[in-house]
Amino acid sequence: VSGVFVPVVISIAAVTVAAWLIAGAGVGFALARGISVLVISCPCALGLATPVAVMVGNGVAAKNGILFKTAAALEETGKANTVVLDKTGTVTRGEPSVTDITAADGDENALLHAAYSIERKSEHPLAAAIVKYAEENGISYSETDNFTAIPGKGLSASIGVEEVRGGNYEFINSVTAVSDDLRARAERLAGEGKTPMYFSRGERCLGMIAVADVIKDDSCSAVDQLHNMGLRVVMLTGDNKRTAEAIGAQAGVDEVIANVLPDVKEKTVRGLKNTGKVIMVGDGINDAPALTSADVGIAIGAGTDIAMDAADVVLVNSKLSDVPAAIRLSCATFRNIKENLFWAFLYNVIGIPLAAGVFINVLGWKLNPMFGAAAMSLSSFCVVSNALRLNFFRPYNSKHDGKRRNPKNKIQKNNERNEQTMEKTIKIEGMMCAHCEARVKKALEELPEVKSAQVSHEKGSAVVTLENVISDDKLRQTVEDQGYKVIG
Numbered sequence: 001v002s003g004v005f006v007p008v009v010i011s012i013a014a015v016t017v018a019a020w021l022i023a024g025a026g027v028g029f030a031l032a033r034g035i036s037v038l039v040i041s042c043p044c045a046l047g048l049a050t051p052v053a054v055m056v057g058n059g060v061a062a063k064n065g066i067l068f069k070t071a072a073a074l075e076e077t078g079k080a081n082t083v084v085l086d087k088t089g090t091v092t093r094g095e096p097s098v099t100d101i102t103a104a105d106g107d108e109n110a111l112l113h114a115a116y117s118i119e120r121k122s123e124h125p126l127a128a129a130i131v132k133y134a135e136e137n138g139i140s141y142s143e144t145d146n147f148t149a150i151p152g153k154g155l156s157a158s159i160g161v162e163e164v165r166g167g168n169y170e171f172i173n174s175v176t177a178v179s180d181d182l183r184a185r186a187e188r189l190a191g192e193g194k195t196p197m198y199f200s201r202g203e204r205c206l207g208m209i210a211v212a213d214v215i216k217d218d219s220c221s222a223v224d225q226l227h228n229m230g231l232r233v234v235m236l237t238g239d240n241k242r243t244a245e246a247i248g249a250q251a252g253v254d255e256v257i258a259n260v261l262p263d264v265k266e267k268t269v270r271g272l273k274n275t276g277k278v279i280m281v282g283d284g285i286n287d288a289p290a291l292t293s294a295d296v297g298i299a300i301g302a303g304t305d306i307a308m309d310a311a312d313v314v315l316v317n318s319k320l321s322d323v324p325a326a327i328r329l330s331c332a333t334f335r336n337i338k339e340n341l342f343w344a345f346l347y348n349v350i351g352i353p354l355a356a357g358v359f360i361n362v363l364g365w366k367l368n369p370m371f372g373a374a375a376m377s378l379s380s381f382c383v384v385s386n387a388l389r390l391n392f393f394r395p396y397n398s399k400h401d402g403k404r405r406n407p408k409n410k411i412q413k414n415n416e417r418n419e420q421t422m423e424k425t426i427k428i429e430g431m432m433c434a435h436c437e438a439r440v441k442k443a444l445e446e447l448p449e450v451k452s453a454q455v456s457h458e459k460g461s462a463v464v465t466l467e468n469v470i471s472d473d474k475l476r477q478t479v480e481d482q483g484y485k486v487i488g
Contacts, residue, residue, distance in 0.1 A: 052340075052384055057329060064329075065315065068326075073313055081278070083233050088126070100208075102182060153167045153170070175200060190240050193246035215247060229327060238259065277295045284304055328401070336390055443478050452465045
């Protein structure tokens with residue numbers, strides 16, 4: 001704007017001098033009017049309106065432990081419709097502890113020995129819980145080779161000639177048989193909000209260790225504040241569905257999406273962007289693709305370096321309540337910028353015609369160039385002073401949350417309309433257990449048109465959320481290739 005404003009004002013000044021000369025005014029009078037136009041016009045106010053507000057807004061954010069990396073992030077944060085939260089370390093404390101140990105053959109020491117040996121090289125919070133428990137109980141460990149972290153699944157390493165694995169049910173069940181009793185116990189624990197992790201050594205399933213992680217003290221309050229702002233809150237996690245739903249119910253989120261790998265997290269966030277601006281909040285390596293894909297990525301300060309590098313905003317104090325605070329501050333800063341621009345434009349719209357002498361013949365108003373120079377300085381002073389008012393803004397005050405531009409019911413209607421056009425339900429015969437669910441889910445989600453699939457052998461159905469149009473025949477063939485029958 002300032003780049004256009006300067007040549008336009010110079011042109012107006014030249015036209016003003018020429019017009020008064022043509023009108024028969026003296027050279028001195030005409031020059032005085034042209035000079036008045038030049039000195040009263042204020043590109044400074046326009047040029048200061050945005051950067052000063054951004055600078056002050058960033059300063060206030062930093063004082064409260066919220067670091068916006070760019071001015072664009074400060075602006076976009078306040079425009080969000082949906083906030084997506086990771087579970088472990090974001091909604092929960094990320095400091096879980098071991099609650100249950102179930103050895104497949106009754107040998108808990110062998111289970112803990114293998115788990116300790118492999119988890120001690122992992123940075124995941126759940127691994128830290130197992131390591132802490134093993135150390136406190138005097139469990140020994142073996143040195144491992146070929147350590148590999150498989151995103152969204154688990155870990156693998158070698159102890160001597162044997163391969164040791166630890167991770168979720170799908171991962172361990174793909175290399176060794178997990179008994180129905182062990183699986184049933186894990187399901188019960190997951191329903192209590194605990195995370196079961198399976199371990200194997202060679203071709204033998206060693207058992208399951210359950211870890212519980214409680215939600216942060218401010219998580220429920222933060223979700224409530226986001227709801228009051230009219231935002232939809234989604235919890236997105238690689239944890240199993242029952243555990244995730246238990247935590248989601250405690251936190252009060254609108255939707256829980258579980259059992260997702262990092263690439264599916266990224267794909268899910270990209271799909272949610274169809275309904276508006278999306279904020280992704282996470283702390284782990286697995287969250288990095290989703291943080292990058294979101295309109296605004298927010299990293300928890302206690303998280304991994306990769307997550308903080310991928311994010312646009314970093315919450316130094318690792319408090320979830322800083323998310324609504326960041327949104328409030330973004331809205332306040334953007335509002336301040338618009339106020340600054342309004343007053344800067346208004347000043348110029350009134351001041352330039354006055355300086356040019358438009359009102360001389362009508363009202364007898366004539367502006368001395370010295371007063372024009374003073375008025376120009378005063379306009380810049382007003383813009384800067386208005387920006388400095390942001391120093392008094394309290395980002396944790398939720399008094400005006402209900403006045404945000406995007407009411408909750410409007411967002412819900414948009415989401416419902418989106419879901420109606422993007423979902424298909426497949427009725428399936430032949431699924432008997434969770435293993436069947438996993439096979440169908442994996443096959444469907446490998447289709448490029450499918451964003452996610454929720455499969456239930458109890459209901460005999462699969463609900464697929466689509467990113468692009470796909471034929472019923474292709475969906476039918478995908479399911480039937482796995483050995484099941486599609487009946488509708």
